[in-house]
Amino acid sequence: MAKKLSYSAPGRICLYGEHQDYLKLTVIPAAINLRTTIIVEKNNTNEIKIESIDLELVDSFKITDDLSLVKNEFDYIRAIIMVLFKEGLVKEISGFNVRISSQVPIGSGLSSSAAILVSWLTALNDQLKLELNRIEIADLCFIAENKILGINCGIMDQYSSSLGGIFSLDCDGPPHKIQRFTTNLDGLVIGDSCVRRSANEPLTLLRNQITSGFEKIQKQGDFKLRSLASDTLTEFRDTITEDEYRRLLGVITIRNITERSSIELSKSSNQDIECLGSLLTKQHTMLRDYLGVSIPELDNLVDVSIKSGALGAKLTGAGLGGCIIALAPRREEEVAHAINNAGGKATICKIDYEGAKKEQPFAIFI
Ligand code: GLA
DSSP states (O other), rough: OOBEEEEEEEEEEEEEEOGGGTTTEEEEEEEEEEEEEEEEEEEEESEEEETTTTTTEEEEEEEEOOOOOOOTTTTEEEEHHHHHTTTTTTTTOOOOEEEEEESSSSTSSOOOHHHHHHHHHHHHHHTTTTOOHHHHHHHHIIIIIIIOHHHHHHHOHHHHHOSSSEEEEEEESSSOOOEEEEOOOOEEEEEEEOOOOOOOHHHHHHHHHHHHHHHHHHSSOOOOOTTTTTTHHHHTTGGHHHHHHHHHHHHHHHHHHHHHHHHHHTOSSOOOOOHHHHHHHHHHHHHHHOOOOOHHHHHHHHHHHHTTSSEEEESSSSSSSSEEEEEEEHHHEEEHHHHHHHOOOEEEEEEOOOOOOEOOOOOBBO
């Protein structure tokens, strides 16, 4: 007789600070009310048997301390097991039946990867009594995604999914400075372009261009990306390629936008919501024109959202596909309608304040 228990973790949007986390700058993500749920049940074997309800796929593997990836959809499940052994957190793991279902669309910039990693590690944390806190869960999921699965991501997605809510996260650490905001930020609408892509492509391209440009500038003085001014960057324009210049200007402008929005979000009253909206759109312009990670489908969804009453909008996630997010307090329905009419798929969403969690036990015995 095995008891089935359910655990879940949210997807996220990135409001401010796109392409800043892997550069150790500050990001402002918000967890959203779309979740990935994992139901686990001990199966008295030494195997993990997995079923994805959405993908209609199954898989299984033996649990060993020298597990490797097999390049399929369930490598996320393997990667967490590999991290637990590698970090010396477990000596053995018992077998489980695992059922995964998700409201977070895959490859859409809403952090479906972090939601599955975080919900699975939250499940194992409880089942194996590992006593990891939410930050430790986020850090281990980052190791799984970055070091084991080889995605050139930063720490934003794992922290957002594990902690929930809306906060600014200084990615220069550990420890990472976190400032929680209490705002409800009503009127968030997601617009899915339905163009799917692997986040690793824009992440790898940008990371290489930004790092190589910045390394050239650092040879000429002790500059920091956290404080580099655009005038200083312009002085060195001739020493870097045009692409490197544009990427770096995009990064430091988004850094400044994030600092400005953080001041606004931390106000306990009289927040300038119109300013927060226009900072979203300014950021989209930088992502489109300087970082080069937008596509016409995303630009169009941003435009129709603003024309139908949103205060601002931007793509969310790595770019080159996936979703936009619009801020449209009291105009959610109109904006959702416009997104749907433009060929996108709209979801009016709310910020999730719970983060990863164990669901109320629903006693199913077999
Ligand atoms: C992906 C990565 C994040 C972040 C964003 C871009 O979602 O997983 O860590 O780098 O792209 O802001």
